[in-house]
Amino acid sequence: QVQLVESGGGLVQPGGSLELSCAASRISFRLYTMGWYRQAPGKQRHLVAVITSADSTNYADSVKGRFTISRDNAKNTVYLQMNSLSPEDTAVYYCNAGWSGNNYWGQGTQVTVSS
Secondary structure: OOEEEEEOOEEEOOOOOEEEEEEEEOOOHHHOEEEEEEEOOOOOOEEEEEEOOOOOEEEOOOOOOOEEEEEEHHHOEEEEEEOOOOHHHOEEEEEEEEEOOEEEEOOOEEEEEOO
16 A cells, blocks of 8 residues: 655744655655645645656745755655745645656645744
8 A cells, every 4th residue: 555644744933944754655766756735725736846756856936946855765755845934835735656647645734834
């Protein structure tokens, strides 16, 4: 059974930082494109950042320059470092793994940016 488990979410003040982690099991992790998505209250889910098996990255314009996605294939883990956070970043963040028609999702982790 494929499993993606996110961690690191929580409450942070505006201007602060947070790092999310997603640990994968029962997949050939090094072959998969890994992504972070988010869904704010009343809004659609959209892609935040993606990293391919060749370590190429892409970011949504709203987070470019503030967020960094990375992966550690030895640990089967993808990370999202988030800096200069604002209330607009408040959302449930989801980890995604995709390869050759397979598509898997984590359960999501809540990030709240508030003073």
